[in-house]
Amino acid sequence: MAKGKLFVISGPSGAGKGTICKEIFDQERNIELSVSMTTRQPRQGEIDKVHYHFVTKNDFDQLIEEDGFMEYANVYGNYYGTPRAQVMEWLEQGIDVILEIDVQGALQVQKNYDDGVYIFILPPSLEELKKRIRGRGSETEETMARRLGEALHEIHNIDKYDYRVINEDLDTAIDRVRAIITAEQCKINGEEVDWIVNKYKEDL
């Protein structure tokens, strides 16, 4: 059986990757969504194992020691990471997996997992990104400037990705990411060619 494909969906904070991934996961039956692990406290409404695996710093450290993360990072004092075991198990079973992750994390994953499909979600403009971040509240002028600078720095890494989707209209962006997933599932890989030819040969 063919292995599953890893779809790494990332982009600047505020570009909309979270919403896109959630919609696709809700609509597609044959794909799994990897849930990150974090040491930060759950926010109101966040459910353990759905939004994150909430763990203690000790548990997180132990998994680091066991080389159990595809990537992890310390973000302003809290740790976030992608546990490797569950993702690998799905892929081995032939199940496709979505990883929603920031750009730094995606580049880390890429170093270890070159077979993945890397999709970059772009905001229509930094002006629009600013509006969206402001809409979430909680940003000062200083943190806003830093976040826009980070976004631009992240966009510089777009050449390491396979696809780019501009999230101007959400439904169009979701359709495009779905199209990328469908197309990748139609790609011919060398391993299956003999299998295909033999399948038809038996018919004759």
Next chain:
Amino acid sequence: MAKGKLFVISGPSGAGKGTICKEIFDQERNIELSVSMTTRQPRQGEIDKVHYHFVTKNDFDQLIEEDGFMEYANVYGNYYGTPRAQVMEWLEQGIDVILEIDVQGALQVQKNYDDGVYIFILPPSLEELKKRIRGRGSETEETMARRLGEALHEIHNIDKYDYRVINEDLDTAIDRVRAIITAEQCKINGEEVDWIVNKYKEDL
């Protein structure tokens, strides 16, 4: 401006490539369909420049001499070919082009045009292909055996293609080919990376 992409859609006769291409061409606004040239007589209902460019053997020979074909072949005494000029003009203008073509033709095009996206339309089985060919009438047992043998020979070349779509259910097959086209339009090419980065930089 980025060049257009060439989508070469092929597969065994009876797999349904013609119907799929026609549907996609009717639905998509931003794609052109290349019309083949032939020396055979128009069949009832066939319109010049829509179904084929119907030309004399002299005209066809002259275009061969001018190296004006992306591919051509003599099929049971009639010539068929893909004129190069119109396709190249569209691609240069940034317009995507669909080429619906048999497997031998596709492999010829591939030798000259490596940038294309090669999609193989498969029948669900040779048994089903037999039914479809029979449905068109006009086949003897002998020509049927030859056509199935040809189909299997063509399927052997599937490793030279980028994508495969099994045409079991027509609507699903059309959706998949459309998804491949959309995904290819989202692919990141090295040439546009600087352009993307600069576009966002101007926003800051």
